[in-house]
Amino acid sequence: MNIRFSFSQKILATASAAAVAGMLTLPVLAATPAETVKLRQETMKQLGGHMKAIKGFAMEGQGSAEDVAVRAGEINKIAAKIPTLLPEGTGMDEVKDPKNGAKPEIWLDWEKFLKAANSLEAESKTLAAVAGGGDKAAIAAAFQSVGKNGCGSCHKPFRIKLEK
Amino acid sequence: MLRRGLLLAALLAPLAAATAQEAGQAAADEAASRRGEYVFHAAGCYGCHTDVKGKGAPLAGGRRLKTPFGDFLGPNITPDPDHGIGSWTLADFTRALREGVSPAGDPYYPAFPYTSFSRMAEEDIADLWAYLQTVEPADTENGAHELDFPFGWRWLTSIWRTLYFAPGEFEAGDPLAAVAKEDRDKWNRGAYLVRVLGHCGECHTPRGGLGAMDEGLFLAGSKQGAEGAPVPNVTPDPATGIGDWSLADIEGYLKFGMDPDGDFAGGAMAEVINHTTGKLTPEDRRAIAVFLKSLPAMERKITRPSG
Numbered sequence: 224m225n226i227r228f229s230f231s232q233k234i235l236a237t238a239s240a241a242a243v244a245g246m247l248t249l250p251v252l253a254a255t256p257a258e259t260v261k262l263r264q265e266t267m268k269q270l271g272g273h274m275k276a277i278k279g280f281a282m283e284g285q286g287s288a289e290d291v292a293v294r295a296g297e298i299n300k301i302a303a304k305i306p307t308l309l310p311e312g313t314g315m316d317e318v319k320d321p322k323n324g325a326k327p328e329i330w331l332d333w334e335k336f337l338k339a340a341n342s343l344e345a346e347s348k349t350l351a352a353v354a355g356g357g358d359k360a361a362i363a364a365a366f367q368s369v370g371k372n373g374c375g376s377c378h379k380p381f382r383i384k385l386e387k
Numbered sequence: 388m389l390r391r392g393l394l395l396a397a398l399l400a401p402l403a404a405a406t407a408q409e410a411g412q413a414a415a416d417e418a419a420s421r422r423g424e425y426v427f428h429a430a431g432c433y434g435c436h437t438d439v440k441g442k443g444a445p446l447a448g449g450r451r452l453k454t455p456f457g458d459f460l461g462p463n464i465t466p467d468p469d470h471g472i473g474s475w476t477l478a479d480f481t482r483a484l485r486e487g488v489s490p491a492g493d494p495y496y497p498a499f500p501y502t503s504f505s506r507m508a509e510e511d512i513a514d515l516w517a518y519l520q521t522v523e524p525a526d527t528e529n530g531a532h533e534l535d536f537p538f539g540w541r542w543l544t545s546i547w548r549t550l551y552f553a554p555g556e557f558e559a560g561d562p563l564a565a566v567a568k569e570d571r572d573k574w575n576r577g578a579y580l581v582r583v584l585g586h587c588g589e590c591h592t593p594r595g596g597l598g599a600m601d602e603g604l605f606l607a608g609s610k611q612g613a614e615g616a617p618v619p620n621v622t623p624d625p626a627t628g629i630g631d632w633s634l635a636d637i638e639g640y641l642k643f644g645m646d647p648d649g650d651f652a653g654g655a656m657a658e659v660i661n662h663t664t665g666k667l668t669p670e671d672r673r674a675i676a677v678f679l680k681s682l683p684a685m686e687r688k689i690t691r692p693s694g
Contacts, residue, residue, distance in 0.1 A: 271649030278645060324653070367643050370651055375644055378653030383616045 256313045260323050263308040270301050274370065277350075281363040288357045291366075295351035298369070302344040305377075306337060315383070324383040336381060343373035416517060423518025426511045428666040429584040430504070434658050435461040447471075447525035452498060453614050456598060457534030459498040467524035480516050481509075486554055494544045496532070497552070497598065503586035506557035511584070551599035557583055562681065570677045573670070577678025580671055581606075585663065590618045590655065606682060608689035616654055617689050624684040637676035638669070 254262065273294040279285040312318075314325045329336045350365040427433070438449035438461075447470075448463035465471040472480065479490040487501030488494055495501060537543065562574035581587045592600040593609040607628070608620030623630040629637065636647045641664035644652035652660055664672065 267650075268648075273649065274645065274651075275647070275649030278639070278649070282639065370643055370645050374651035375653075375657055378651050379657035380653075382653040384619070384650075384653060384656075385617055 256310075256318045257320070259308065259310060259313050260318045260320055260325075263313070263325075264322060266301055266304065266308060270298060270374075273298050274374070277366050277369075281359075281366040284359075288354050288359070288362060291362060292351050292354035295347050295354055295369075298347040298373075299344055299351060302340060302347055302373070305340040305343070309336070315385075321385055324385045326381050326383060329381045332380075336377070339377035339381070342376050343369070346373040419514045419517035420521050421518075423514035423516065425666075426515045426584065427518050428663055429580060429671070430507075430515070431585065431659060431663040432464070432515075433662045436464050437461075443527060444523065444525035446519075446522055447527035448529055449527060454498060454598075455611060456538045457532065459496065459532045459534075460530040462529045463525060463527050464519060465522050465525045465527075466520055467526050470526050470528050471524060472519070473524060477513065477516050480519075481512050484512055487548070487552065493541065494548055496538075496541070496544055497547070498532075500586040500589045502552060502600070503583055503589060505552075505554040506579075506583045508557065508579075547597060547599070551597070566677060566681050570673075573674040573677045574681060576671065577674035577676070580667075580675050581678050585675070587621075589613075591621050604685060604687065606679070607685040607687045610689060612655070614655055618655075620685065620687050620689055621679060622682045622685045622687075623680055624686045627686050627688045628684060629679070630684055634673065634676045634680060637679060638672045641665070641667070641672045641675060642669075 276286060277291050277294055280288070280291050309325060309329060311330050313323075314327050314329065315323045316327060346365075346369040350362070350369050353361050353365040433446065435450055435452060436446045436448055437443060438447070438451075441449055443449045444465070446463070446465045448461050450461040452459040452461065463471040466473040468474045475483075475490055482488050482490070483495070483499075484501060484504040484507055486505070487497070487499065532539075557579055559575040560578060562571040566574050588600055588605055590612045591606045591608060592602070593604050593607065594600055606621045609618040612618035620628040622628040625631045632640075632647055640646050640652070641660065643665060644657060644660045646652070651657075664675070667675075
C-alpha cells in the first residue's frame with residue numbers, strides 16, 4: 224500500500240524532524256561555553272577510558288579483541304564529534320577552568336585542527352577493522368598509532384595539560 | 388711464477404695493512420657515531436636546536452624557547468664551519484658541555500642545560516661529537532636572543548655561575564632501600580638519564596628568582612616552565628605527583644605518551660616523548676621509572692600561573 228501524506232502532515236513531519244534534530248544538537252549549540260567545556264571534559268574522559276581498556280588488551284593481554292573493536296568504534300564516533308566540542312570562545316583563556324588546556328592556536332589554525340580530529344577518526348576506524356581480525360600484534364600497533372597520530376596529533380600542538 | 392707472486396704479495400702487504408687499518412678506523416668511527424646518535428636522542432638535543440615550526444633544517448637552530456627572562460634562540464649545531472660548530476674541536480665541545488663556556492671563552496646562558504650536562508660521561512661526549520660530524524651542515528645564521536632587561540647583559544651570567552653552577556663528575560649513588568633488589572643496578576643508570584642526559588629537572592624542578600633550580604624541590608613541578616606552561620610534579624606523591632603510577636605506567640607513558648587515565652601527552656612533553664624517551668631502549672625507560680619512583684615524594688600541587 225502506498226502511503227500518501229497530506230501537505231499538512233508533511234509540514235508536521237518536517238517540523239517535528241527538525242525539532243528532534245534540534246534537540247539532539249541542543250546540548251552543544253545552546254550550551255554556555257562553560258557547559259561545553261564540561262561536556263568536552265566528560266567526553267574526553269570517556270575516550271580516555273576506552274583507550275585505557277584497549278591498552279589493557281594490547282599491552283597486557285586483558286579483555287578480548289571483540290571488546291577492542293567495539294571500543295574503537297566508540298572512539299570513532301567521539302572523534303567525529305570533537306570539532307563540535309570545541310566551538311570558538313571555549314579556549315583556556317576564555318573559560319578559566321583548572322583543567323581547560325585548549326590553546327588559542329586551535330582557532331588560529333582551524334584547518335590543522337580539523338585534520339587532527341579527522342586523523343583520530345581514520346586511525347580509530349583502522350583499529351576497529353584490525354581488531355576484527357584478532358591479530359594481537361597488529362592490534363597493538365594500530366592502538367599505538369591511534370595514540371600517537373590520533374590523540375597526539377591534536378594534543379601536541381593544541382592542548383596543554385594544566386593538572387595531573 | 389711463484390716467486391713473482393710472492394714478490395707482489397710482499398709489495399702489496401703494507402698497502403693492505405694500511406687499508407685494513409683505515410677500514411678499522413672507519414668502523415670504529417661508525418660505531419662511535421652510532422652510539423652518539425643514541426646519546427643525542429637521550430640528551431634531547433633536537434628539540435631546542437631545530438626550528439620545526441619555521442621548517443628549519445635539523446639542528447640548524449632558530450627554535451624559540453620562551454622563558455620568564457625572555458626568548459632564547461637555540462643555535463646552529465650542524466658541522467657548518469661559519470654558522471655551526473664545524474670549526475670546533477672535541478676539546479671545545481667538551482668544554483661547552485661540561486663548563487658551559489664557548490670556544491672563545493664566553494659563558495653560555497643556562498638556557499643551555501650545562502648545569503645538567505656538566506656530569507656527562509667523557510665517552511658519551513666523544514660519541515655525541517662523532518655523531519654530530521655526520522649531520523648535514525646547514526649555513527643558517529644564528530639569531531640573537533631576545534631577553535628582558537637586564538638579562539641581555541651576558542656578563543651577569545658570570546655572577547650567576549659563581550652563585551649557582553657547580554660543575555663536576557657524575558657520581559653513582561647508593562640506591563635507596565625503597566628500590567627493589569632486582570632493580571638496583573638500574574637505579575644508577577636511571578639517575579644518570581634523568582639528572583644528566585635527559586636534563587628532566589630543567590623543566591620539572593621549580594626555579595628561584597634568578598633562574599637557578601631549587602634542588603630541594605627536585606622534579607616537584609614548576610608553575611612556569613619553559614614556554615610559560617605549568618610542568619607537573621613527577622615525584623612519587625600519590626595526590627599531586629605520580630605516586631599512583633606503576634613502573635609499567637611510567638614506562639608506557641615515556642614510550643608513547645599515554646598516562647594511566649588513557650590521556651595523551653601534549654605540548655613540550657609530547658616533543659620529549661617523540662624525540663627522546665620514545666627512542667630509548669626498554670631497559671633505559673625502566674631505569675628512569677625505577678629512579679623516579681625512588682625519589683622523595685613531595686606534596687606540591689601545580690596549577691596554572693594565572694589562576
